[in-house]
Amino acid sequence: MTETIFTTRLKQCMQKNNIKQVELSKITGITPSSISDWLRGKYTPKQDKLIKISNCLGVNPNWLMGISDDYYVIENNSSSTDSETEEILENIIKIPILGTICAGDGVYAEEDLDFFMYVDYKTRADFALKVKGDSMIEAGILDGDIVFIRKQSTVSNGRIAAVLLTENNEASLKKFYKNKDNVVLQPCNSNYEPIITRDVLVIGECVGVYREL
Numbered sequence: 001m002t003e004t005i006f007t008t009r010l011k012q013c014m015q016k017n018n019i020k021q022v023e024l025s026k027i028t029g030i031t032p033s034s035i036s037d038w039l040r041g042k043y044t045p046k047q048d049k050l051i052k053i054s055n056c057l058g059v060n061p062n063w064l065m066g067i068s069d070d071y072y073v074i075e076n077n078s079s080s081t082d083s084e085t086e087e088i089l090e091n092i093i094k095i096p097i098l099g100t101i102c103a104g105d106g107v108y109a110e111e112d113l114d115f116f117m118y119v120d121y122k123t124r125a126d127f128a129l130k131v132k133g134d135s136m137i138e139a140g141i142l143d144g145d146i147v148f149i150r151k152q153s154t155v156s157n158g159r160i161a162a163v164l165l166t167e168n169n170e171a172s173l174k175k176f177y178k179n180k181d182n183v184v185l186q187p188c189n190s191n192y193e194p195i196i197t198r199d200v201l202v203i204g205e206c207v208g209v210y211r212e213l
Contacts, residue, residue, distance in 0.1 A: 004094075004116045005066030007041045013057040013064070028052040041115070044094075066117050067092055092118045095148070096127050101162055101171045103133035103141060103187075119148060123208050126151040129162060129173075135187035136160070136173055141209055147173060148208035160206040167199040173206065 014024065021039065025032045030049055037043045044065070045053065054061035062068035094116050119125055125148035134143050139160060141147060147162070155161045161176040163185065174185035174195065185195040 004041050004044065005118070006044050006064055007039060008115075009059075009064050009066065010038060010053070013059050017057055019057070024053070024056060027056050065092070067119075093121045093125075094118055095125055097146060098127050098129055100132045101129040101147070101173050103131045103136045103143070103173045117146070117210070119208065119210075123148055124150050125207050126204065128210070129171075131173060135189045135192045137189050139175070139188035141173070141188070141206075142211065144211075146210040147206050148210070149204040150207045151204040153202050155202055155205045162203040162206060164201040164203055165195070165197060165199060166201055167197075171203070176202070 021035050025035055038045060050061045054064055060068055060070050060072055063071050096116050128146050128148050131141055131145045131147055149162050155176050157177045159176055162173050164171050172185060174187055177184040182196050182198055183200045
């Protein structure tokens with residue numbers, strides 16, 4: 001099964017608290033089969049079960065779902081936390097992370113499905129890509145970041161786009177400029193030269209960035 005951010009973080013919390021699957025089931029009253037499905041990335045829990053798990057493990061439920069960087073709940077107010085979590089869960093969507101994209105030199109397109117993550121539906125992202133390289137650091141996109149991509153075949157000049165250089169099947173993330181003769185892919189790092197080409201296919205526009213802290 002595909003491993004989600006929730007799956008990875010649930011395993012981390014269980015290991016940190018030295019709690020086994022059977023123990024988690026007994027404490028929370030959640031069936032072992034449900035917990036097994038979550039650990040295999042088959043499903044994610046509904047809001048009521050998410051709260052039970054997070055309370056048992058002493059962790060922020062929003063962190064477990066990958067929609068917050070705060071490991072612990074700041075305010076110890078279970079009713080408000082439950083309400084806030086329910087509201088957040090109603091406004092998130094699940095998108096796949098489809099591999100890596102070059103923000104430097106020499107990284108080729110990968111389309112293997114790595115795992116899923118959750119984002120605010122207002123982001124309007126269709127999928128995500130891992131960044132490898134430092135050519136976009138002046139735009140605040142670092143090596144190892146995950147960028148959210150909205151799938152579209154064209155982008156406006158000056159927007160950051162995920163593109164495929166069709167001549168060598170290299171995927172790249174750059175600022176996109178098109179004139180009557182060529183496409184200019186402009187890095188946001190003064191150490192890199194722009195790529196000038198005609199052999200390019202727009203994959204989509206970058207609409208957000210995620211970074212593990």
